[in-house]
Amino acid sequence: MGITGVGKSSFISYFSNTAVTGDGLESCTSTVSIHAARVAGMNIFLIDTPGFDDTNRSDTDILREIATWLDIPFKRSIKLAGIIYLHRITDNRLSGSALKNLRLFRKLCGDGGLSCVVLATTMWNMVTDQSVAVQREAELKSNPEFWQGLIAKGSVVLRQDNGKLSAIRIIQHILSKKKRGTLAIQDEMNSGKDLSQTKVGLEVGSELAMLEKKYKEEIEKLKRELQEARRERDLRAELEIANERAAQELMMKKVQEDKRRLEVNVEELQKEAAQRWRPGSGRKEKSKHAKADKRSCKLM
Ligand SMILES: Nc1nc2c(ncn2[C@@H]2O[C@H](COP(=O)(O)OP(=O)(O)O)[C@@H](O)[C@H]2O)c(=O)[nH]1
Ligand SMILES: [Mg+2]
Known part of the structure; x- marks a missing residue:
């Protein structure tokens, strides 16, 4: 590791x-x-x-x-x-x-x-x-x-x-x-815990919660700035702020999704893995990735 x-x-x-x-x-x-x-x-x-x-x-x-x-x-x-x-x-x-x-x-x-x-x-x-x-x-x-x-x-x-x-x-x-x-x-x-309840899962979860909070605050700030830009009829600023807000919202959604994906137990993880590794399911895709990997990595 x-x-x-x-x-x-x-x-x-x-x-x-x-x-x-x-x-x-x-x-x-x-x-x-x-x-x-x-x-x-x-x-x-x-x-x-x-x-x-x-x-x-x-x-x-x-x-x-x-x-x-x-x-x-x-x-x-x-x-x-x-x-x-x-x-x-x-x-x-x-x-x-x-x-x-x-x-x-x-x-x-x-x-x-x-x-x-x-x-x-x-x-x-x-x-x-x-x-x-x-x-x-x-x-x-x-x-x-x-x-x-x-x-x-x-x-x-x-x-x-x-x-x-x-x-x-x-x-x-x-x-x-x-x-x-x-x-x-x-x-x-x-012992039946979800990944989110394990010690390492709790640590990852708390880091995600911190990130979520940061994005939320940033989005609120951008909302206020957007209102101001509208009041001042500053179209260029309005567009820039809207773009920035969309980017922040996308990142926040990803963090929320990551938090949700920690709520999984070992049986669910194994079931998903079995589906991924089933012959014919995603194998082709995997070998495509393997090729791409080999292009960017040195095979020893
Ligand atoms: N000089 C030197 N280079 C190393 C050593 N170990 C790994 N590398 C180089 O460091 C880079 C990353 O190594 P890699 O094994 O892919 O790291 P990983 O991401 O931890 O798996 C490669 O270019 C290796 O050749 C080392 O002990 N000395
Ligand atoms: Mg490696």
């Missing part, structure tokens, strides 16, 4: 030729994908996930997708051995999306899942001043807004700094723990 461009798909591509990597600017992996691999004499599955900063999909869509996929192993009593959360050591500040992604990740895992987490820094070969990067790594570990709380609950910090070798080290670390666990979202959804 981790935001777009941190190297999730590249990590998987060391072990499987089915992973699709991007150029780091646009999200390449906008859906969850599972890759079979053999590492240190063991058959394992690596699950690639989109970050909660996807250029094309809302947090609701990403969360629905992750919840759907995580339910498949849960129903078959297959537990996760670990989670690798990647972060670029070259990022000299914690962007809003990096912080939001981490906040949602924590809620998705729950405290119980954190001892299976490896926090790994990538892009060490892009570092120009090693001492600055080491200092940054220390800050990530000690910052309560970033990794400090996770480390306190058993997460481990490792470096993804030597291609396949360090990637094997990370996986071996996870396998050596011989621990298997479930994530909070898996337990919550299977």
Whole structure:
């Protein structure tokens, strides 16, 4: 897991030729994908996930997708051995999306899942001043807004700094723990909760509520400005304001739709997924997307 461009798909591509990597600017992996691999004499599955900063999909869509996929192993009593959360050591500040992604990740895992987490820094070969990067790594570990709380609950910090070798080290670390666990979202959804009632769903919901409020206020302000423009018979301003209002209303509708789409339980998610994956339903469309993906992404 981790935001777009941190190297999730590249990590998987060391072990499987089915992973699709991007150029780091646009999200390449906008859906969850599972890759079979053999590492240190063991058959394992690596699950690639989109970050909660996807250029094309809302947090609701990403969360629905992750919840759907995580339910498949849960129903078959297959537990996760670990989670690798990647972060670029070259990022000299914690962007809003990096912080939001981490906040949602924590809620998705729950405290119980954190001892299976490896926090790994990538892009060490892009570092120009090693001492600055080491200092940054220390800050990530000690910052309560970033990794400090996770480390306190058993997460481990490792470096993804030597291609396949360090990637094997990370996986071996996870396998050596011989621990298997479930994530909070898996337990919550299977106890009958709607996605909107899970901890991570509540967080996404409250962010959507904040956005909705912001759009509502903006629309009210534009209404007042429109009245004023009409009074002053300023046609050009009237047109501009009307356009802006239409744009804001469209964004607000999308947010309201995203809020509504959080109200879904695990059975409904599985039913929708089964319809999507039924042979002949959307397959053609999917392969069209796959072609487009390949054009913009590098296949490793
Ligand atoms: N220099 C360097 N580039 C990397 C590393 N990991 C990934 N990349 C590059 O970063 C870009 C985004 O990687 P990708 O694996 O698609 O990121 P994802 O969005 O997290 O899946 C690609 O161009 C990769 O080749 C790394 O450790 N070092
Ligand atoms: Mg990817």
